[in-house]
Amino acid sequence: MVQSINFVILGKQDIASEFGKKGTETDLTLYDRKESDVIKTWVVPNGFPEKIQPLFQAINLAEYVILYVDKLDKFTGEQIIALDSLKKEKGILSHTFDVDESKLNMMIKGTVVENYTKVDQDKIKEEMDKLEPITNNDPSEMVIDHCFDVKGVGTVILGKVTNGTVKQ
Known part of the structure; x- marks a missing residue:
């Protein structure tokens, strides 16, 4: 039986094209790839930050989160709050070299994001490949x-x- 894993990509969203083939694009953009008997889908809320609804819709579709922070601004804060509000406890956290890690750690303290697996940006795919479909x-x-x-x-x-x- 074919299984599936759904990810949401937040923060710097252009990394989605490295993982799968671009599909449907509206307020959400879907990328997908089939590996063996697992279909992986990455949802990007490209309607955010203009509208908040795509952010919550994308998060709700996912079992796992990939939060790739490229700047510490109010939109990053909104994404962290949304993840915490929806109790998305399983995820990967990474950031670009421009981001002050101590400030990022202060932003995520006390949220579900604090417990995400932290990886360097070049290890996101490797860490993501370790995640199993949730049955x-x-x-x-x-x-x-x-x-x-x-x-x-x-x-x-x-x-x-x-x-x-x-x-x-």
Whole structure:
């Protein structure tokens, strides 16, 4: 059975193109890649910071966070607060050489981000590859984004399976 892992990329978002092929682009941009029997998806909230909704939508879609900080500003603070509010406890934290690590540590102190795995920027992919799909055998549950009819196929539903499995 094919499994999946969903990541959200926050901070410096252009690293997403290094991980997967660009797909759908709206307020969220999706990148994906299939490795063996695992589909990896990276969600980038490119509608943020103009709108806050894409940030929360992207975070909610992900099991894991990649926070790659390139500057310490109010938008970085908003992302840290959003991650903490949504209790996204599993993630990778990295930063560019321009970022003062002691100031970053002060910003994340007391938040879920404080416990993220900290890596150098050239080790993000290596650390990400260690992460396993999260399995959940609870009763099936799916969050539906939207649905539409496709001639000859039927109704197509786009969303995320949050529990269990869904079979055709």
